[in-house]
Amino acid sequence: xxxxxxxxxLPGETLAYYCAERARGGAALVxxxxxxxxxxxxxxxxxxxxxxxxxxxxxxxxLSGRWPIRGFDPKVVEGYSRLAKAxxxxxxxxxxxxxxxxxxxANFSGVSKFPWPTHPIHTLPFTSRELDKSEIEQEIEAxxxxxxxxKEGGLDGIDLHGSHGTxxxxxxxxxxxxxxxxxxxxxxxxxxFVEQVIKRVREFTxxxxxxxxxxxGDERFVGGNTPEVAAEIAKRLxxxxxxxxxxxxxxxxxxxxxxTPMYVESGYNLRLSSPVKSALTKTKMGVVGKYLDPVYxxxxxxxxxxxxxxxxxxxxxxxxxxxxxxxxxxxxIRPCIGVLQDCWGRMIRGLPISCxxxxxxxxxxxxxxxxxxKPVEKPKKILVIGAGVAGLELARVASSRGHRxxxxxxxxxxxxxxxxxxxxxxxxxxxxxxxxxxxxxKKLHVExxxxxxxxxxxxxxxxxxxxxxxxxxxxxxxxxxxRTGFQPYTFNEVSGWNQKNVFTDFDAFDSSLDLGKKVIxxxxxxxxxxxxxxxxxxxxxxxxxIVTPLDNIGLELNLLNxxxxxxPRVFAADxxxxxxxxxxxIGDRAVTLYNFYYHEKETLMEDVDxxxxxxxxxxxxxxxxxxxxxxPELYLIGDAKIGGARIGNAIYDGQKIGREI
Ligand SMILES: Cc1cc2nc3c(=O)[nH]c(=O)nc-3n(C[C@H](O)[C@H](O)[C@H](O)COP(=O)(O)OP(=O)(O)OC[C@H]3O[C@@H](n4cnc5c(N)ncnc54)[C@H](O)[C@@H]3O)c2cc1C
Ligand SMILES: Cc1cc2nc3c(=O)[nH]c(=O)nc-3n(C[C@H](O)[C@H](O)[C@H](O)COP(=O)(O)O)c2cc1C
Ligand code: SF4
Numbered sequence: 227x228x229x230x231x232x233x234x235x236l237p238g239e240t241l242a243y244y245c246a247e248r249a250r251g252g253a254a255l256v257x258x259x260x261x262x263x264x265x266x267x268x269x270x271x272x273x274x275x276x277x278x279x280x281x282x283x284x285x286x287x288x289l290s291g292r293w294p295i296r297g298f299d300p301k302v303v304e305g306y307s308r309l310a311k312a313x314x315x316x317x318x319x320x321x322x323x324x325x326x327x328x329x330x331x332a333n334f335s336g337v338s339k340f341p342w343p344t345h346p347i348h349t350l351p352f353t354s355r356e357l358d359k360s361e362i363e364q365e366i367e368a369x370x371x372x373x374x375x376x377k378e379g380g381l382d383g384i385d386l387h388g389s390h391g392t393x394x395x396x397x398x399x400x401x402x403x404x405x406x407x408x409x410x411x412x413x414x415x416x417x418x419f420v421e422q423v424i425k426r427v428r429e430f431t432x433x434x435x436x437x438x439x440x441x442x443g444d445e446r447f448v449g450g451n452t453p454e455v456a457a458e459i460a461k462r463l464x465x466x467x468x469x470x471x472x473x474x475x476x477x478x479x480x481x482x483x484x485x486t487p488m489y490v491e492s493g494y495n496l497r498l499s500s501p502v503k504s505a506l507t508k509t510k511m512g513v514v515g516k517y518l519d520p521v522y523x524x525x526x527x528x529x530x531x532x533x534x535x536x537x538x539x540x541x542x543x544x545x546x547x548x549x550x551x552x553x554x555x556x557x558x559i560r561p562c563i564g565v566l567q568d569c570w571g572r573m574i575r576g577l578p579i580s581c582x583x584x585x586x587x588x589x590x591x592x593x594x595x596x597x598x599x600k601p602v603e604k605p606k607k608i609l610v611i612g613a614g615v616a617g618l619e620l621a622r623v624a625s626s627r628g629h630r631x632x633x634x635x636x637x638x639x640x641x642x643x644x645x646x647x648x649x650x651x652x653x654x655x656x657x658x659x660x661x662x663x664x665x666x667x668k669k670l671h672v673e674x675x676x677x678x679x680x681x682x683x684x685x686x687x688x689x690x691x692x693x694x695x696x697x698x699x700x701x702x703x704x705x706x707x708x709r710t711g712f713q714p715y716t717f718n719e720v721s722g723w724n725q726k727n728v729f730t731d732f733d734a735f736d737s738s739l740d741l742g743k744k745v746i747x748x749x750x751x752x753x754x755x756x757x758x759x760x761x762x763x764x765x766x767x768x769x770x771x772i773v774t775p776l777d778n779i780g781l782e783l784n785l786l787n788x789x790x791x792x793x794p795r796v797f798a799a800d801x802x803x804x805x806x807x808x809x810x811x812i813g814d815r816a817v818t819l820y821n822f823y824y825h826e827k828e829t830l831m832e833d834v835d836x837x838x839x840x841x842x843x844x845x846x847x848x849x850x851x852x853x854x855x856x857x858p859e860l861y862l863i864g865d866a867k868i869g870g871a872r873i874g875n876a877i878y879d880g881q882k883i884g885r886e887i
Contacts, residue, residue, distance in 0.1 A: 487787055510533040
């Protein structure tokens with residue numbers, strides 16, 4: 227599934243290439259998400275000003291600008307047609323998910339332009355009013371029209387979005403639907419709307435395309451639908467729809483359950499879909515929810531728990547997963563690491579998605595399978611310095627094209643900072659991308675020489691050039707953490723930083739260092755470093771405090787669906803959080819804190835054993851100038867180019883330069 231790529235909210239070329247790539251990789255059915263049946267909220271607005279309404283502030287969904295498809299617009303047929311042809315060319319089928327926005331979707335005008343099933347639903351940030359009967363009829367008609375456009379565009383089916391707080395979901399909901407008429411109350415009444423929608427869709431499409439549905443299996447609200455209620459609803463719909471998938475996550479309150487980060491186990495929705503499966507006799511059951519391992523997916527089919535396994539992120543990370551699985555090449559499947567940074571994280575900011583481990587996503591036209599890596603006419607000798615993910619990805623891509631690559635790594639292990647990232651509790655799977663890169667470069671006969679630190683001294687540089695005789699040198703030496711507490715909120719170092727009780731995120735994992743019992747983490751990144759290290763240390767029995775000038779920790783992670791999964795871990799570990807707070811002075815055992823917005827208010831924290839700063843990183847780029855002018859081609863990639871960047875930037879750089887050399 228994939229949100230629309232195009233700023234005119236019609237299915238564009240990027241989307242067609244993206245979907246074709248998945249079909250070519252062996253997916254039997256490719257589904258495109260989020261076509262609106264009515265012009266809902268700011269979501270389908272191309273009016274840029276609507277993005278700046280003050281009501282959007284603080285509400286991630288309202289900020290999203292997801293660019294959904296204008297499924298109600300006759301112009302959509304042309305885009306569907308391009309999409310259908312692209313997918314059919316590779317033997318796949320193509321569906322589009324259609325929906326009328328529910329109350330919780332972004333709205334930029336304060337009071338909703340949209341009536342909802344019931345009144346009052348007070349959601350973020352507005353209150354709705356109840357749909358009247360004629361409006362219900364208009365909505366039902368709109369579903370029919372949108373389905374007709376899908377059929378006219380040559381798509382093979384539609385998926386009625388009945389989860390995530392869409393209008394169908396709200397009608398079905400035990401918590402949100404408070405109507406007193408024939409559309410509210412009993413399950414029979416609450417299901418009336420979707421039943422009428424299905425009937426109308428069948429009429430408009432003359433029963434010639436498939437009709438599937440996504441059902442919310444656990445509303446996670448008191449009084450909301452449970453898996454058992456979902457099963458009763460499914461029983462009512464059995465046979466009238468062709469397939470159902472069950473998931474969870476009302477927007478925006480439960481956004482974190484729509485696509486979950488790495489903390490959640492594979493198959494997390496099975497407890498919801500299994501009761502539904504038992505209720506069905508005719509309709510097929512699709513399961514969705516972190517299926518990364520094709521062997522596990524296969525076992526669900528053979529055991530009868532599912533008739534279809536849907537994979538979203540597994541196929542974002544590797545569109546060739548099905549073909550590789552069928553060929554028995556499991557070790558070649560590029561793993562999704564569940565960080566949600568470049569798929570969900572980009573979508574939520576209104577950008578076309580990409581992938582942290584697979585920068586080809588949304589660049590399929592130029593970098594996809596049909597183009598692939600251009601073999602080189604004249605192979606070059608490439609020396610990569612640094613075996614972090616940037617250096618390893620470059621080595622992989624360049625050697626696939628026929629270059630000869632050697633990698634120098636100063637430590638005994640490859641992976642660089644990604645290994646530290648994978649030491650944070652619950653994030654071990656990040657290591658999977660390092661392992662995958664190692665398997666790939668081994669197959670490509672890339673040589674990695676460990677324990678070799680290249681320094682900037684002239685004789686060292688000359689020796690290395692003499693030894694390897696490279697045509698190209700790539701500096702992929704990563705970054706090092708800022709130790710002084712310097713950050714962009716005061717543009718100042720923290721007084722007392724140069725004492726021996728001050729550390730960085732890199733040090734937190736070094737067992738030779740004694741951090742003592744009571745630790746303060748000074749954080750301005752608001753990403754995973756502070757909460758992750760806090761949990762790591764607290765689980766070792768330390769008393770951990772995080773201070774931040776911001777209003778919370780992990781603010782960026784809130785956009786990446788992390789809070790519902792990460793914060794319980796942090797609070798369970800008894801980590802103390804001090805928002806709007808920064809460090810004035812670090813003493814021998816006492817640390818002076820101050821309120822960032824009322825400096826006069828100071829607190830002395832005593833018996834502090836150590837302070838860890840997570841305030842940013844600086845690029846380790848000195849080798850770039852040391853090699854400049856001494857080698858025909860020289861490149862700087864990853865964190866060595868931009869200190870404090872991320873895995874996605876590093877892998878993108880490695881891939882881009884690996885293709886260009
Ligand atoms: C605790 C922590 C958590 C993180 N969590 C995330 C996360 O969740 N998501 C995310 O996207 N990013 C995360 N990051 C950041 C991410 O890990 C880095 O941005 C990324 O790994 C950088 O990759 P790189 O290859 O450019 O550099 P590095 O990983 O720093 O690799 C550089 C390599 O070069 C080697 N090297 C350095 N100097 C020399 C030399 N002179 N000679 C030979 N070898 C040398 C190093 O030993 C290292 O192996 C995290 C970082 C940390 C520290
Ligand atoms: C970038 C992205 C966009 C998504 N958009 C939608 C959507 O529009 N409609 C929907 O029903 N699910 C959407 N989802 C949720 C997925 O359909 C799927 O349920 C979820 O990602 C869990 O499956 P996975 O673990 O295989 O990724 C989206 C997921 C991602 C990662
Ligand atoms: S960005 Fe992260 S979560 Fe999303 S598909 Fe890629 S690896 Fe998986």
